[in-house]
Amino acid sequence: MSIIPKKLAKTMKSDRVSAIWIIPIVTLIIGVWMLYSHFADQGQRFTLIAHDASGIVAGKTVIKSRSVEVGIVENVTLSEDYKQVVIEGQIYKGMQALLNNDSVFWIVKPQIGREGITGLGTLLSGVYIELISGNDKETFNNKPFNLLDSPPLSGPADAGIRVNLESDQSGVIPRGASVMFRGFKVGSVETSDFDIDSRKMKYQLFIAKPYDRLVTQNVRFWKEGGVNLSLSPKGASLEVPSLDVLLSGGISFDVPEGSKFGDPVTTLTTYKLYEDKKSIKDSQYTDYTEFLLFFTDSISGLSEGAPVEYRGIRLGTVSEVPFYNDPMMSKTSILSYNIPVLIRIEPGRLSDLIDGQIDLAGLIMKEQKNGLRAALKSSNLFTGALYVDLDFYSDLDDKYNENETKQYGFETIATVPAGLSQLQAKLIQTLDNFNKLPLDQTINEFNKSLQKSQELMASLTTIVNSKEMQNLPKDIKATIESLNSTLKSVQPGSTLNNQLKADLQKFEQVMDQLNPLLETLNDKSNSLIFAAPKKEDPQPKAKGN
Structure with missing residues (x-):
């Protein structure tokens, strides 16, 4: 067994980066670039609020402006209280200038309206959202927009003026x-x-x-619509508006007749909406004096705005019918006095006819001592409308009670019953006098006279039916024939007539002969016994004797 000597390994620190890190670094760089590119390519995001999301689909419903696609809907959800729909959308890059704080959005879908049928193209392509850019160039504040169901009548960029109207009348102008x-x-x-x-x-x-520029301080707005038939002393007037106004109504404006246009106004100025064109003329008489009237007649037919006239000249307007205030209600019952009516005397109405100012209210108070009174009269027999008429009544001179010149805080004008009421009172008085007549006694006497008349008629009938009465016509006829024969015998040219003429001539001759004798006897009655004295012949007298 050989013994191999052991050697220790040496470690060395390397300054080079391992090639294995190249791949994750490149991947990170690509990811960051893709993320940046994704957000860099995205446009401005916004939020819409709607009542429902009918036809709107996230990722499919596009946003257009003038039929050009400028964005898309990204998300559709419900609000936290589940009462609204929240739509999140995005405007493409390069189109962000269309999105301003006052931009308008509405949904385009098939609709039938006053202009006809619109949005038929969406039947195949689906609904889309239309965008109109606004004028507010400030930084976008990311506030939600309201999604309208129909297009606006005017865009925020349209030039013009907007005004507000207020009306307490019934009926709605759509x-x-x-x-x-x-x-x-x-x-x-x-x-x-x-x-x-x-x-x-x-x-x-x-x-x-x-x-x-037509909208100025002095213009008045009034409602249009419907057929207007008016009757006046000039005749009947029929006004028929256009079919569009007749179906949906409308609003007109102009200055009252005789007024100037005035100065221009700022946007969103508020005006009052009047009932009709006739009522705008009354609105220019702002200087007036109020008078309180108490009528014993029925005020049915008298309405607010009715004229106050003097022999056909309008002096004012009925202000309130009937009129009650706190002093009245605190002193007496509502049914314990005559009906109060508040009127306005407007001196400006006379300024159109007479130059200079007139103290019309003071003149009315003064002339009540001379019999000036107010009465209700009919202005239209068909509608039963009434107006207040001022006129002089000669039988009321110096009969004005000065203690009643002011009542309940208002100057008063004394009143008289209307002409119809006076006629009614006279008719009632006549009927009362007729009821006081002894009709029963008169009828009894009449019945007795009628009974005697019947008895007389019965007697006459008996006489007529008698034989003597039946023979009477024959005798009368014979008498008439005899009288006719006699008359024929004395007619001119008949023998009797000629004989009568001859006898009359002889009678005249005899009278001529007897005339001297009668004159002699007239002078001396004994001339038939003693000779009458001879008369001297009359001697002519010289001229001038």
Whole structure:
């Protein structure tokens, strides 16, 4: 057995890197590059909030702007309270400028609306989300957007002006209805909502440029729609709007007649929405004096806005029907006095007719001593509408009670019953007088007279039916024939008539001969015994004697 000497191994430290690390290093570099490339190629991410996700599929539903694909939907989930849908999307790289804080998104799908049928192309390709870029160029704040069910009527980048309207009237003007100026469409209704707190309808209108210059401080907005038939002393007037306005309604605006346009307004200025065009003229009379009237007649047919006139000239407007305030309710019962009505006397209505200012309220208070009174009169026989008429009544001169010039904090105008009420009172008085007549006694006397008349008629019937009465016509006929023969005998040309004429002529001759004798006897009654004195012949007298 040989003995081999043992040697110890020596260890040495190497400065070279092992080639085995090349592969993981290269793999790491490729992974980092791919990760960077993935995030670098990604665009801006955003979030949409919707009521439902009908037709939206993650990874398939695209986002378009002007029919160009600019993004895609990545994820669709429910919110934490499960009441909304949260849609996460991404805008492609290079398209991030489209995403601003005021951008608008809506879903495009088949719909039937006022403009007809839209979105038919999505029946084959599926729904997609449309994007309109906004004007807000500030840094994107990543706040969620609301996904609309229908396209907006105007984009955030459209030039124009937006105004707000408030209305306490019944009826709703739908979104998309036309906004018109003198019949020409200049905008549309963007939103239509009901405010529960104020209990008013609130609208937002968009009026496109250049028509936004028509919206000034003095314009008034009113509702359009429906057929308007009005009757006036000038005749009947029928206004029929366009078919679009007739079906869905609309809003018009203009300045009241005779007013100027005024200064421009800023966006989102709030206006009042009036019922019709006629009522906007009343809105310009802001200077007025209130008067309180108490009527004994029924106020059925008298409504707020009815005119107050003096012999056909409008002086004011009925403000409230009926009118009650705390002093009234605290002093007496609501049924213990006449019906109170509050009116407004507006002197500006006379300024359109007469130059200069007139103290119309003071004049009314003064003229009540001379018989000026208020009465209810009918303005339309078909509708039964009433108005307040001021006029002078001569029988009421110096009968005004000055202690009643002011009641419950308002100046008052004394009233008289309406003409119809006066006629009704006279008719009732006539009927009362008729009821006081002794009709029973009169009817009894009439019945007795009627009974005697019947007895007389019976007697006459007996006489007529008698033989003497039946022979009477024959005797009358014979008498008439005899009288006719006699009359014929004395007619001109008959023998009797000629004989009568001859006898009359002879009678005249005899009278001519007897005339001197009668004159002599008249002068001396005894001339038949003693000779009558001779008379001298009459001598002619000279001229002038």
